[in-house]
Amino acid sequence: MEKTFTPSDIEQSLYKTWEEQGYFSPTGEGDSYCIAIPPPNVTGSLHMGHAFQQTIMDTLIRYQRMQGKNTLWQTGSDHAGIATQMVVERKIAAEEDKTRHDYGRDAFIDKVWEWKNESGGTISKQMRRLGNSIDWSRERFTMDDGMSEAVQEVFVRLFEDDLIYRGKRLVNWDPKFHTAISDLEVENKDKKGHMWHLRYPLADGAKTAEGHNYLVVATTRPETMLGDTGIAVNPNDERYKDLIGKHVLLPLVNRLIPIVGDDHADMDKGTGCVKITPAHDFNDNEVGKRHNLPLINIFDHDAAILTTAEIYDTKGESSDAYSTELPSEFAGLDRFVARKAIVAKFDELGLLVEVKEHDLVAPYGDRSGVIIEPLLTDQWYVRVNKLAGPAVDAVKDGQIEFVPKQYENLYFSWMRDIQDWCISRQLWWGHRIPAWYDQNSKVYVGRTEEEIRAKYDLADDIKLSQDDDVLDTWFSSALWTFSTLGWPKQTEDLKTFHPTDVLVTGFDIIFFWVARMIMMTMHFNKDENGKAQIPFKKIYMTGLIRDENGDKMSKSKGNVIDPLDMIDGISLEDLLIKRTGNMMQPKLAKKITKLTKKEFPNGIESHGTDALRFTLTSVATTGRDISWDMKRLEGYRNFCNKLWNASRYVLMNTEEQDCGRSTAGTDITETNLELSLADRWILGQFQQTVKTVHEAFDTFRFDLASQALYEFTWNQFCDWYLELTKPVLFNGTEAQQRGTRNTLVTVLEALLRLMHPIMPFITETIWQRVVPLSNFAPALNEDGSCSIMVQEFPQFNQALCDTQAIDDLEWVKQFIVAIRNIRGEMDISPNKPIPVLLKNINEQDQRRLDNNSQFLSALAKIESIEILADNDNGPASATAVIGDLSILIPMAGLIDKEAEIARLNKAIDKLTQDAQRTRGKLSNEKFVSKAPEAVINKEKAKLVEAESTLQKLVEQKAQIAIL
């Protein structure tokens, strides 16, 4: 073995072997355990969040596989309607100077598939690098035939159940992408803007209470006035209530529109008069419905002013309530250009009262970044409130459990006032809506045109045309857990693996995906008793990985980190190219370059997959935010190296040596193998670690599992146990050496299995060398090969916890630490052997001393140990106290008097304070009468101990002081 662990030497070939051996596939034996991956977007590449979640999923899967479960990690990607269409549109624009319309729908879709087949594999390559034990043969894509069939089936059935409907309603229209988007895809952002006060003349000589012949409305969107069909005032507003039922003459279009009384108008806001534009504002739309006001659409799909308006009644039918005429001077103007022009016109007519600075909230498309326009269009909707009930109950009654639990609140609060879900998208890339129209726009929903013709008995000469729109990508993602398993066919896989066991995901998609998945799954999947089946039993919500400054990682900020760069390393130059190349906003490049140079002046070093995974599990706490810390990664790379070198030591001392390995049929007997105290101690400590790791995995506390593994490996196995084996291996008897060698390989072999779910590569590599030396009988392949990943996970065994060995060894450690401590503080070289005198030795100490003098001498570098007679205070010495025992190191020539007095003073001060505090507690009558006895006894014992030690130290100090 090399002196330093080099991950790149082993990772990729190991993964290839595992994959070829078929270890990732379900075994078909044992209870099932299934995780469906949140499908990454096909246009994307892995970021730290993916690496984080996938490490957790793989750790769970590997753990359960080793526990004997029939494990399936179902993977795939989603087709990401808008994102993918954009990528391909940009590509053909750049390469061929063409638009998708130049291609036409079918040819464009072919082009998208072509792109997907070329570039869609990026993520799966990255996932392999993370070591994910995924059954690749079952990889799915939301646009695959099977998945499309499921989507179509769901749509048709929901329609038949009256849970899907089509309607002309206001939607969030993205004028850049020319499609509707759902509420969830709208981001409301604060913005500085203006408030315009406009004067609308009253009709028929009406006057306000103040005697004006006009009303003033306040608006942030003056351009929409072309679509106004009413003015709302509060019915209790003394200023205007008498005008209710009267009309104003809308300027520029000379439209007579009514003044209505509605609580929506707030007397304290603006002027108290609200212009009502039902076709261009969600609130106005509600007001319009209440007062039966017509809807006048004035925008085209680019959000530019139409030449002639479209007028509808509140049922969405065409209406001739008003003239469709619009002022020609604004026709074709973009909404923001139109705004200026209309304000200017009002000004010109003397109807602009004032303009105020105003802070407002504007809706932006989360992908396009442009302001969303409420627009009246025909769209398909899911009646979500009917589906939400069972989905809420499933969480309420504990069938589905959120981990950590607090996320339930977020889920409930969203489900409580859930809006109907607009599922149609005006895109080409996606699942086409299975609805057809005849020449009279009558709609038919079915799986195919043939099915519809048969079902509705339509003559061949009736022309049907399919709806042009596609479904929201999340519509297909909502079916993910069951559609990937073969639904609507009732497959064996579906029976075996559904409901899945756990969903691992970020809390940011709890509404987009998690809630919708629960609703859809429960509606379409019933168990044999007809009870709704849930998609997963647990939802483990991970935190969000942020950069070192706590900022969210995003492309535009240029602070994203590719997990592969953590694994392989990257130079500063390449990192800069990666971050600033191919940017949507090149002007940010300078800032990003500066930031990157500051954060990674020397690029990123290589750390290996295992170190990355260990880091990720270590930060998997219950918190919501995780600030990425390169120092942590570095620390865990060192940890891998530590494990590597500890293993080197074990192998150097065991390979080609007699390790007391039991051969078939022969048990280890005490005659050929003798375990030292250290051996028995480490076996017990290891069992405790096994227990902790099980508990941690079972409760999703991956940080605690990592911590336990780290602590055991470094602080117990390496720092103490390996050191304690040296005296035995170098000077012990045959049987002692055999016993220690046996323990070395036993513990290391099992430790590797215990760590394997988190660190798959390094553990497999070392394990292959260690297992032939150990007693462990691995499950073998036909060709005699084997892999750690399909071996049994270590189980806690109480019988191996030798409590006396643990107590005794703790004493040995204290003894050694006490002497090292004096060495350290007194500047005595660790190389210099020193004589030690013992005072006040009791029987137990004597026994421990007799049994372990080899350990003590070796680890504390002791020259000699002499026991003082009861009445002998010994020479002037530096002192440490363990229980009754005083350990003396004669000062002669080694130790400075003042230094030792100072050291003793420090210890005495501390002990005095402790004793004082404890004495205080015990003299508090309330404490003594109310605290549990165990606590009181503990305090008493503590006081006795402190006083005894204190007394010894004080005596010692006095003795030195008189020198």
Add this chain to the structure above:
RNA sequence: GCCCGCUUAGCUCAGUUGGUUAGAGUACUUGCAUGACAUGCAAGGUGCCGCUGGUUCGAGUCCAGCAGCGGGCACCA
């Protein structure tokens, strides 16, 4: 405006049902080529546990209020 979360060592974070002297990594100080490892070894210092009050024999932990930070929802003519 409503709801949720966070605040612990210089930094990043643990801290179970309240119970010894609040921990880890990292950083820092000192010493060390000792036979697995300098990506190392040994020793060491490091804390108004955000603030205020309450409950309790006892509070980092439970309760209330406040402050700061973050998130979600709603409103915004």
